Amino acid sequence: MNSIDLIKKLSDTEGISGFEDKVLEIIKDEMKDYYNIEKDSMNNLYINNIVPEERKKPVIMLEAHSDEVGFMVQSIEANGLLKFIPIGGWSSQQVQAHKVKVQNSDGKYINGIISSVPPHFLKNDGKTELKDMFIDIGAFSYEEVKEIYKIEIGAPVIPNVICEYNETSKLFLGKAFDDRIGCAIITEVMKDIKNENLDVDVVGVISSQEEVGLRGAIVSSQKALPNVAIVLEGPPADDTFRNKYTSQGGIGKGVQIRHIDPTMIANPKLVKFIKDIAKKYSIKYQETVRESGGTNAGKIHLENLGIPTIVLGVPVRYAHSHHNFVSLNDYQETVKLVKAIVKELNENIIKNF
Structure with missing residues (x-):
């Protein structure tokens, strides 16, 4: 290679x-x-x-x-959102609204988004700390996350990014x-x-x-x-x-x-x-x-x-x-x-x- x-x-x-x-x-x-x-x-x-x-x-x-660096599922909310903790050093300003993938109990990856509040509803400075963020996989209940998506507590969460190489600049983006x-x-x-x-x-x-x-x-x-x-x-x-x-x-x-x-x-x-x-x-x-x-x-x-x-x-x-x-x-x-x-x-x- x-x-x-x-x-x-x-x-x-x-x-x-x-x-x-x-x-x-x-x-x-x-x-x-x-x-x-x-x-x-x-x-x-x-x-x-x-x-x-x-x-x-x-x-x-x-x-x-x-x-x-990545994240780990800490708990599953009643509404299907995933509470997570950071694995490694993250700044909260770099995390919101990015795509991630969560590994389920079958070893498959479920796509999700780190939740954010639309600007229409923001107050004050609009900042959200990591501890107050969730991962949204498009589920609507605790049972759906567990039974359909088969995501469990302790599941690893990885940034969902595909590496690209630019022949002109000779830079990788990944x-x-x-x-x-x-x-x-x-x-x-x-x-x-x-x-x-x-x-x-x-x-x-x-x-x-x-x-x-x-x-x-x-x-x-x-x-x-x-x-x-x-x-x-x-x-x-x-x-x-x-x-x-x-x-x-x-x-x-x-x-x-x-x-x-x-x-x-x-x-x-x-x-x-x-x-x-x-x-x-x-x-x-x-x-x-x-x-x-x-x-x-x-x-x-x-x-x-x-x-x-x-x-x-x-x-x-x-x-x-x-x-x-x-x-x-x-x-x-x-x-x-x-x-x-x-x-x-x-x-x-x-x-x-």
């Missing part, structure tokens, strides 16, 4: 936190002719995992998370690029380096439940126990509301290299090494100092008595909303950088981190 088709397929696939199975099946199918694949009880996926006693080279972990874009990078890189004679061993890790507290990465990093970790992310772009001097996550400006966020300070020597590699291979990059947010790197870098860790990102416009933009050019620059990093790393360089 080529890059465009892979990204579109991963974007379209349903997989909120805790329900990532379909995403993993796509990656497993892509990797089955290349590596051994393992999955644990947390729904973490390991590509080419090497147990500690069999290691002869330093291990580099490429990590991304499979889950997307959902869940945080972090399906990272999943695609790992899939492509692991294929491309399969027959390379490297000085390191590379393990691909697709972690679960990042959006609800970095949970899968706690387990996956303890199992992989890498010497260096590269976290591939879809961080929020900022070029629509900041100028060219203050923007640090611009679409089309290349790989984003993260220095810091509230969960981790990147290893400065590793940052310098990666910037030098980007310059050597003429790879476009941008740097960011984040005041908010966090990634699985926040948990990973604390394992195994400390793991040198970096976050490399493909900026995503309107992350944590139904519709996102992401650039194929930024994706390709990131793939090039990750491949160059693993080719250049060796035991002596890693010891200096």
Whole structure:
């Protein structure tokens, strides 16, 4: 599968936190002719995992998370509306009137709309909080929801979006690029380096439940126990509301290299090494100092008595909303950088981190 088709397929696939199975099946199918694949009880996926006693080279972990933000049915109202809770971080202003799909007990998806009040009936500022919203599937009673649509409490709810690719702009418009874009990078890189004679061993890790507290990465990093970790992310772009001097996550400006966020300070020597590699291979990059947010790197870098860790990102416009933009050019620059990093790393360089 080529890059465009892979990204579109991963974007379209349903997989909120805790329900990532379909995403993993796509990656497993892509990797089955290349590596051994393992999955644990947390729904973490390991590509080419090497147990500690069999290691002869330093291990580099490429990590991304499979889950997307979504919702879950909390209760069913007498009138057939569905009360829901957010899974992951949502802003109430981005949610109302959007289409969603609710998975029923047969595994089928029922289309619905997140309810909104017509402007004719709005008072004051017209704002509605998430806790006061409902999902409308076109049912009219509790019994209809249960008996006809077969929707139950705890049902996952996914944004109903089909990914599109624009050949002219080389932009994708879809959902869940945080972090399906990272999943695609790992899939492509692991294929491309399969027959390379490297000085390191590379393990691909697709972690679960990042959006609800970095949970899968706690387990996956303890199992992989890498010497260096590269976290591939879809961080929020900022070029629509900041100028060219203050923007640090611009679409089309290349790989984003993260220095810091509230969960981790990147290893400065590793940052310098990666910037030098980007310059050597003429790879476009941008740097960011984040005041908010966090990634699985926040948990990973604390394992195994400390793991040198970096976050490399493909900026995503309107992350944590139904519709996102992401650039194929930024994706390709990131793939090039990750491949160059693993080719250049060796035991002596890693010891200096």
